[in-house]
Amino acid sequence: MKNFTFKINENSYGVKIVSQEDNTIELEVNGTSYSVKMKEEIKTRKTPTLVRKPSSAAPVEPVKVNPSSSAKTKISAPIPGVILSLNVKVGDTIKENDLLLVLEAMKMENNIVSEKSGVVTAVNVAVGQQVLQGEVLIELE
Template sequence: MQLTMTIDGKKYRVDVEVEEGEEVRMAGAFPPTATMQAHPVYPAHPAPTPPLAAPTPASSSEKICRSPIAGVVFKIVAQVGQHLEVNDLLVVLEAMKMETNITAHMSGKVEKILVSVGEAVQPGQAIAEFA
């Protein structure tokens, strides 16, 4: 059986399987053994993409690489003065016993490393600054 559900404003098509011998006792209720798989419903035609703009110089806030998660600095890979390309490894964070690679979001020379090994960082905290 397929159902369409709206969660946080997004529509999902859900496949529901009812095991034999189970019956639904209340209208609109799922049996406790029902299994569901959610698939996002995409619009038939995606929104048009805006034309590409000419590159502009990066503002000072765009030159700062920020932590996407809370964690502890496990390893600093990049060095001050090193030139990095987009997605080059910058820092490794440890969060919930898992290592997360923080990569460069832009090409450029590393001007400052703003954290140290063992330091706890919060989401949005500045990790490094590019020249």
């Protein structure tokens, strides 16, 4: 069934669980067979429980744009990837939904489009550059 290695007081023990019936487990420790009667009933689940470590990456906040505001808008990478092409440069006037750049992630090309009309004030990436999720790619005003 399952194999384990335990190290106790600098001694290694190879433990193999051979079978489990009711509250009795048949196992081998370094080749010697043992029958272990459990004190409490072993409960088994019908569906497995998925246990995941919490993500270390900070969640990406969606960019909220007020169309009447003249504040800068930052276009961030939605996922980590590589910049395949840049379609704008600093000073370009763009309209809402214009293609800004193409980001390759997991062998898929993702079009990054503008969320509002404006003027490009900063391009923080170059073609071939790898970017992380949430990294600011382009700034608009």
